[in-house]
Each structure stands twice: as structure tokens, then as C-alpha cells.
Amino acid sequence: MSVFSHQKKVKRRRWPAAAGMLLVLVLGLILWIGWDAGAGSHAAAVAGQLESPETRPPASAASKSAPAEAVLLRLAASDEEDPAPAPEGTPERLPPYPAGSVDYVPSARPDGWTVAPKADLCFWGMDLIDAGAKIHRCRFRTGGGQLLPDYDWGLPVPESEAVEQDYFSDAVFIGNSLAQGFMLYAGLKTADQYAVQSITVNNIGSEKVIRDDNGGFISILDAMARKQYGKVFVMLGINELSWAGKDTFYTKYAELIDLLRELEPGAEIFLQSMTPVTAKESETSTVFTNDRIHEYNEVIRQLAEDKEAHYLYVFDALADDTGCLPAGSSSDGIHPYSNYYPQWLTYLQTHTVTEVKR
Amino acid sequence: MKKLLLCLPVLLLLLLCACGEKTPPAASKAELPAPEALAAELQASGAFAEELVLTENDVGCFLYGLVESDAPEMRYYFSSGAVADEIAVLPCADDAALEKVTSECATRLDLQTQLFTVYKPEEVPKLEKALVLQRDKTVVLCVATDYEKAREILDKYF
Numbered sequence: 001m002s003v004f005s006h007q008k009k010v011k012r013r014r015w016p017a018a019a020g021m022l023l024v025l026v027l028g029l030i031l032w033i034g035w036d037a038g039a040g041s042h043a044a045a046v047a048g049q050l051e052s053p054e055t056r057p058p059a060s061a062a063s064k065s066a067p068a069e070a071v072l073l074r075l076a077a078s079d080e081e082d083p084a085p086a087p088e089g090t091p092e093r094l095p096p097y098p099a100g101s102v103d104y105v106p107s108a109r110p111d112g113w114t115v116a117p118k119a120d121l122c123f124w125g126m127d128l129i130d131a132g133a134k135i136h137r138c139r140f141r142t143g144g145g146q147l148l149p150d151y152d153w154g155l156p157v158p159e160s161e162a163v164e165q166d167y168f169s170d171a172v173f174i175g176n177s178l179a180q181g182f183m184l185y186a187g188l189k190t191a192d193q194y195a196v197q198s199i200t201v202n203n204i205g206s207e208k209v210i211r212d213d214n215g216g217f218i219s220i221l222d223a224m225a226r227k228q229y230g231k232v233f234v235m236l237g238i239n240e241l242s243w244a245g246k247d248t249f250y251t252k253y254a255e256l257i258d259l260l261r262e263l264e265p266g267a268e269i270f271l272q273s274m275t276p277v278t279a280k281e282s283e284t285s286t287v288f289t290n291d292r293i294h295e296y297n298e299v300i301r302q303l304a305e306d307k308e309a310h311y312l313y314v315f316d317a318l319a320d321d322t323g324c325l326p327a328g329s330s331s332d333g334i335h336p337y338s339n340y341y342p343q344w345l346t347y348l349q350t351h352t353v354t355e356v357k358r
Numbered sequence: 359m360k361k362l363l364l365c366l367p368v369l370l371l372l373l374l375c376a377c378g379e380k381t382p383p384a385a386s387k388a389e390l391p392a393p394e395a396l397a398a399e400l401q402a403s404g405a406f407a408e409e410l411v412l413t414e415n416d417v418g419c420f421l422y423g424l425v426e427s428d429a430p431e432m433r434y435y436f437s438s439g440a441v442a443d444e445i446a447v448l449p450c451a452d453d454a455a456l457e458k459v460t461s462e463c464a465t466r467l468d469l470q471t472q473l474f475t476v477y478k479p480e481e482v483p484k485l486e487k488a489l490v491l492q493r494d495k496t497v498v499l500c501v502a503t504d505y506e507k508a509r510e511i512l513d514k515y516f
Contacts (some may be wrong), residue, residue: 331437
């Protein structure tokens with residue numbers, strides 16, 4: 001991504017006299033300085049409406065990586081797509097908005113995002129850098145100074161107005177023991193749910209753990225494949241923390257997502273982040289620590305980005321202000337007691353995707 | 359001869375006692391309480407590693423391979439997932455349901471043992487000692503941490 005600026009071309013003309021040449025040079029210089037100052041003041045005026053990183057509250061360990069009250073709208077990025085028109089009032093000499101940029105109206109810049117250098121050289125917007133050092137192109141709106149970052153599949157699904165349970169009527173939930181806890185205790189009545197302890201990205205399609213209609217057992221994927229869904233919610237990862245490494249987790253999870261797309265071609269796929277463990281568990285375990293969970297959640301986020309799946313940061317639904325599962329909320333530090341699952345459901349009801357354009 | 363005739367009734371009496379059933383007659387067992395009351399009594403005994411939570415019948419039926427008509431008064435109690443502890447109280451509707459419920463309880467324990475062998479091997483001994491008790495048409499499945507305490511309660515009724 002690059003920031004670009006305009007440079008006034010100065011025509012050179014040949015004058016027989018040195019004085020004439022000098023006059024032209026002086027006039028050209030005056031014009032160039034005046035034009036550049038005007039553009040810079042526009043960028044500065046909008047930038048002034050932003051909070052600087054220093055004035056924003058410090059991010060907590062469980063800081064939300066998604067802005068609040070955002071509207072999610074994605075346009076397919078394409079070089080052939082006609083650029084979006086510049087807003088009314090934009091001087092003609094400014095370039096049009098680049099193809100693929102989208103409207104995305106956050107009420108606050110995401111935590112950890114900073115303004116890229118040389119922003120004042122960008123006349124239609126600026127670049128923001130997220131916590132992972134990725135640059136997001138943003139554009140200004142006239143009269144509002146709202147930041148409009150590019151759509152990013154790796155951005156967690158932002159908070160939105162709460163929906164009723166019928167939002168999940170075309171959904172299936174699949175996963176491990178935490179997903180089973182959700183199935184048992186969250187109170188969701190409208191979705192199909194197939195979840196069992198010990199399930200991983202590796203065995204979800206092979207371990208025969210779901211009763212079928214004939215009295216036998218089938219795998220979770222086979223159970224799911226009996227029906228076509230509009231949404232597939234996946235909760236995996238906690239059992240994989242003891243695996244060889246994140247690369248294997250990424251590869252196997254990516255294969256699973258490909259398989260889910262084959263089985264459910266019309267469904268939007270939602271990858272749920274892993275949930276936190278208690279501080280005690282995190283301090284005493286070498287496997288189940290919140291640091292490792294954050295690392296694996298970054299893998300899940302990257303997968304969502306690479307595979308165009310939606311990333312749900314449900315970690316936030318269960319974490320306290322210290323970024324841990326609250327003390328006293330679990331007997332093993334990992335699985336919350338039943339009374340914590342309804343807040344997970346509430347999180348899903350307030351982080352929804354109602355329109356996706358590809 | 360007289361001695362033999364005198365001893366005969368005594369011998370007969372001893373013979374009858376030896377052939378008698380070892381378990382006391384049903385009349386000596388307490389009346390079976392309602393499913394929730396039985397589960398509450400079990401939990402109050404301290405037999406379980408954590409509080410087991412009553413779940414919706416449709417979820418319990420899904421996990422047990424049953425339908426609600428098999429045992430309309432069924433009650434399921436599950437853990438957070440951290441332990442294998444579990445209670446199911448299943449008053450069956452009829453003999454056919456009783457047979458099905460008994461079979462599915464065994465299947466449930468087999469599956470849980472299979473899963474916990476990989477998931478949390480330290481929980482497997484509990485599953486191997488799991489209780490599936492029947493009285494009349496009521497079946498109770500109990501996976502406990504302390505079976506002595508569980509037995510103190512269940513032996514009153516089964």
C-alpha cells in the first residue's frame with residue numbers, strides 16, 4: 001500500500017532573456033506552495049479529529065480488537081472494478097478512491113491501531129497500521145472525518161445490534177468440549193449442535209461420536225452434512241494446544257475449512273476464537289496458558305482472513321478485566337461453569353453478519 | 359429315631375434359611391423419590407467433583423440416544439466438561455423403553471470411556487466403576503468421584 005502525493009508540473013519554457021525565465025520560475029514556485037499548503041491543511045484538519053495513540057486508554061490483555069458499532073459491508077476487491085466516486089466537494093485534481101475500498105463506519109478506531117507516517121501526503125485518506133503491523137487503507141468522508149478502513153476478513157466481526165435467536169435458525173455449531181458446554185448451557189434453542197469432548201481439527205471428520213438415526217454412530221461432519229445450513233459456527237483449538245505446533249494446526253484447520261465449504265457450499269463459516277483460561281491455570285500449566293491461546297487465536301484469525309471466513313473473538317465474551325477466565329468460574333481452569341455460557345450466546349447475538357458481498 | 363425326628367424340623371429350617379435370597383425383600387427399601395429429589399440427595403452427599411447441572415431433556419436425549427417418550431420424567435445432570443461425573447434418572451414408560459434405556463445407558467458409558475481415554479485419562483476409572491441401577495422401571499446412571507458416598511444414597515433405594 002502506498003501513499004502518494006501530487007506534484008505540480010512546472011512547464012519549462014524557453015525565454016530569450018534571463019529575466020523572463022526568472023519571472024516564470026518565481027510564479028511557478030508561488031503557485032506550487034499555495035496549492036500544497038491547502039491540501040496539507042485538509043489532512044491536518046481531519047487528523048485532528050482522531051485520538052492520538054497516547055490519549056487512548058491502554059489496551060488490556062483482553063482488549064477488543066474490533067471497533068464497536070460497526071457496519072460490516074464487503075465489496076469484492078478487484079482491479080477491474082470501477083473506483084468508487086470521490087465524495088462531493090472533492091477537488092477534481094484529487095485521485096478517485098481506489099477500487100476495493102469499502103464503507104466501514106466504526107465508532108472508534110480499533111485498539112492498537114496507529115496512524116501510518118506521511119499521512120498528510122494522502123489527500124483522500126490515510127493509512128492505519130493494525131496491531132499486527134498490517135497497513136489498512138482508509139478514506140475520509142467530507143464533513144465527518146470518519147475513518148473508513150478497508151475491509152479485512154481477518155478483522156473480528158464487530159459489535160452490532162442484538163439479534164433474536166432466530167438468527168441462528170439456519171446455523172449449525174460444531175466443535176469440542178467447550179462447544180459441548182455451549183450446547184448444554186448457553187440456552188440456544190434454534191440451531192443444530194454437534195459437539196463432543198476430545199474433538200480436534202484432525203478427528204472431527206473421522207471420530208464417530210454422534211448417534212445417527214439407525215442406532216449407530218457417525219462423525220460430526222457426517223452428522224452436519226445431512227442438512228444444508230446458512231451458517232457454520234466452529235469452535236476448535238483447546239485440544240490442539242498440546243500438539244506439535246501452530247503450523248500443523250493452521251494446515252489441518254485450513255483443510256477442514258475447505259471441506260466445510262464442500263459440504264456446505266451456501267454457508268457462511270464462522271471461526272470462533274479460543275476462550276481464556278483462569279490466571280491460576282495459565283500460571284501453572286505449560287500447555288493451557290493465555291499467551292499460547294492468544295498465539296493460536298492469531299492463527300485462527302489468519303485462517304479467517306486467508307479463507308474468507310468470519311472471525312468471532314469470543315475470548316472477550318468470557319475474559320475478565322485481566323484477560324483471564326474469572327477465578328472461581330471453573331473447576332479445572334479451562335471449562336467454565338454452566339452460568340457463564342449464556343454470556344457467550346449474548347456475544348454471538350451481538351456480533352452478527354447480516355450482509356456479505358463477494 | 360426320636361432324635362432324628364426331633365432334629366428334622368431344625369434341619370429343614372436351616373435348609374430354608376440357606377436357600378433364602380441374600381438381598382433383603384423390597385419392602386425394606388425406601389420409596390423411590392422423584393428424579394430431582396434423588397439427584398439432589400446424591401449431589402448433597404458430596405459424591406461428585408463439581409456441581410452437576412440439570413439440562414434440557416432434548417439435549418440429554420441427544421446424548422443418550424433416547425426420545426422423551428421413553429421416559430417422560432427423565433432428568434439429566436452434566437458437569438462443566440472438566441470431569442466425567444454425571445447423573446441420569448430415567449423412569450421408563452414401559453418394558454420396551456426399559457430395555458432401550460438400559461442398553462443406551464451402557465452405550466453412553468462406552469462412548470464416554472472411549473472419549474475420556476484420549477481427552478482426560480484420569481477420569482476413566484470413574485467411568486469403569488459407573489453404576490447403572492434399576493428398580494421397577496426406573497433406571498439410574500451414576501458416574502461419581504466418590505462411589506462410597508454415592509452408594510450410601512443409592513443403596514437406600516436400589
